Amino acid sequence: MTETSASFGAAASLAARPGSVPPRPYVFPEVRTVPVGGGRIVAAHLPGQPIAWLSVLLDGGALSDPAGLDGLAKATAGLLDEGTQKRSADDFGTAVESLGGSWSVDTGWETARISLDLPIREAAAGADLLAEAVRTPAFTDVDVERYLSDLVAAKRESFARPGPRAQLALRSALYGADARFGRLTGGDPESVAALNAEAVRAFHATWLRHAGTLLIAGDLDRLDVEALGRTIFGDFPASTASRPPAPAALPSPQRLTIADRPGAVQSTLRIGHPTVTRAEAAQHGIDVVALRLTATILGGTFTSRINHELREVKGYTYGAHAGFDFGRPVGLFSFSAEVRTDATADAVADTLRVIDEFIDGGATSVELEKTRAYLTGATPIGLQTAGAVGSRLVEMVRHGLPEDYVTTEHARLLEVTLDEANAAVRAALRPADLVVAVEGDASVVGAPLEALGL
């Protein structure tokens, strides 16, 4: 309690704080896996849920982009609903929306995913539309030209906003600008300007005309799961695509890289290094649940060490965050924040210091217990919607995890000791390897950043 408080109402009228509550067990919804043709269905049962979430996961992500055509995988997936052999682009969009559907596309490094979230009574009609888009897109010259020219403009706009260029600078510093993995999944304004209809058709024919995984989250008592799967994958063959090899990081990257943004009133910071994938973690002796706890303490919440120091103590930023992405094919630890220009170098120095101190001293038992309770409670709170449950299915399929992994990891959260938590973060986070990427006004922030002597 601070001494200069101006309090209203007699403090005597305030009740005392209630006692603590024990953590509760949590059980993830029942998951059913069903083979269908050359593919399979993975479905989570959500009794009573009025919304269904359907998502088609196919091989063919950004690592499959041909040389010089960064962004092709993403553009191809984005064009699937821009006209089919049966319907114009406008009519297809109208059909989706007339079901109350929300269409989305997510292209990663290895996979493309097309999702439709809609009222469950429309699920069969929704599956027909997913099948129509995935199996029989028209890719007419007119539609593709329109879509791609808008994409170039959108890319120019997005690169004019803070963020993408900082992210690109970090990836290039870690993997080299010549490696596909050293650039962005969606490409940049120049690379998407090189895309064309022929390349889109070829990418679709090579990568997307095969069976994959249909993910479903919804009330399975109201869905004919196998029929939905047959509608979408039909007679498509199983994917024979071999996964592209995991990209190798540069052995000794430059530790500071600046993307100039003259006149910026804030600098965008990205600090990070490569880490293992989820599947490799165990081989490296890293307990991902223990690491999730320590990563949350370091940079995952409002009260994290990093946000507390940079926002609440120093007032450099509106918010700062750090965490591990155990994505495929390579994981990444990264820190991100937008800080005011005159505090840029100080913010970088403070961030590195906070991370150093965390690795040296470790988390405290108070932090561990608070964070354990937070993550335990947050699990069911974060899984209220069909789409949220679906995102855990994506993780399960992408990393080959067991059907009950959410339940077992939730149980494991309750057991992790302080030593295990600190050992995990020390195995996964290497302060000496962190690369600092800054998008900001180089004429102002350059010299102070160089003076840090990274």
Next chain:
Amino acid sequence: MANSAHMTTAGATATSDGTAQAAAGGFAWPVEQFSLGNGLRVVVAPDHSAPIVAVNLWYNVGSRHEPPGKHGFAHLFEHLMFEGSAQVGKGEHFGVLQEVGGAAINATTSSDRTNYFQTVPSAALATVLWLEADRMGALALTQETLDNQREVVKNERRQRYDNVPYGRWHEVLGELAYPEGHPYHHSTIGSMAELDSAQLSDFTAFYESYYSPDNAVLTVVGDTTAEEVRELTERYFGALSPRPRPQLPPVEELADVLGKAERVELEEPVPLPRVFFAFRSARFAEPGSAADDVLSVVLGRGRGSRLFRELVTERRLAQAEGGYLGTWQRAWHASMITGMATPRDGVTLPQLEAAFFEVCEQVAADGVSEEELSRARSMLAADWSRELATVGSRADQLGKHATLFDDALKVADRLPELLEVDAAQVQEAAVRVFAPDNRITLAYTPTAERNDESAEA
């Protein structure tokens, strides 16, 4: 009721004992409402499908209450609410919630209201109510905290408004659409200069004026019962005293239309030319407002909307990115509909603006088809399902309706009202909204182009 936004109400009402099942389709959960002796209104909607509970507080205060020279203070004050109270130390607020497994913890400030919310395991309900009561009853306000949070808010302003292309568009449109001195004239974030001038005494006064139990609605949704909430709210909030609120100067009622067709051009370092539009529209839940919502969806939301089909696909004048129309649903004075469009290469802003208005005016002249209406209804019905899917947003909707109508069950009217809008009402709305003297155009042109021109000249 003096503190109600709307004197006229319709549809479902609570039975005499305060319990009622809201109309099917609009809201499918039982709702109980009661008030404590100090005026705190409490809404409970039990749902035992998961062991979690959402706690939401609507304080009936927003940037519309800010006096001249103190813009942005309602929002800055919202930040101070997380910085400690009589029994909670600085920086401990979030920690208290995390220790009990709380998530989805935040607050937002708009021109109309300030809401505070969190979702926790239901066993921790008492802790949350204790925490909310502590900051309602005895907030700790210190110079140190004010200075720190002032910097945080200034960074928020930089991040959201000043360091992003077009970042100020809604702030500029608001200033053009509402007269100087009107409660909606200024943005919620405020200006750097006014934020710099903020004194601790401004916030002690603000707190005393507005953060009083009789100016709030507390909503609890999830794994609980009305009996439990009644007992806990009495225990934690019952002893807090109501406080008087200042009498604000009366606000002159705005006309149905802006009474002008204004065009403003801004040269800024933006990557592409882009145009934003504002139209005056009906106040939330007043006659015409549901039709305005449907009109916006028919014309300007989604891949199948009329503006997208006409301007992007058929006439190739606008880019896919950033073409939309949306209602602000402001509840205390006339609202706005805003829109945006980006020209394709080779298309000038005036060409695009003319085409945009032409498509809008077509609806006023010829109306909309049943297919278009049906698409809009499906989207709005699915939106509503998604909106009510989490206990947190369900609580926010109940709190909103309790604040505005003194009856949370009015929430059940929302969807039926939208679905009942017919083609004739959409056309009527279009005639009003797209009247020639009801539009503001804000055109952004990239600075670099102008520099090139002047260099050549």
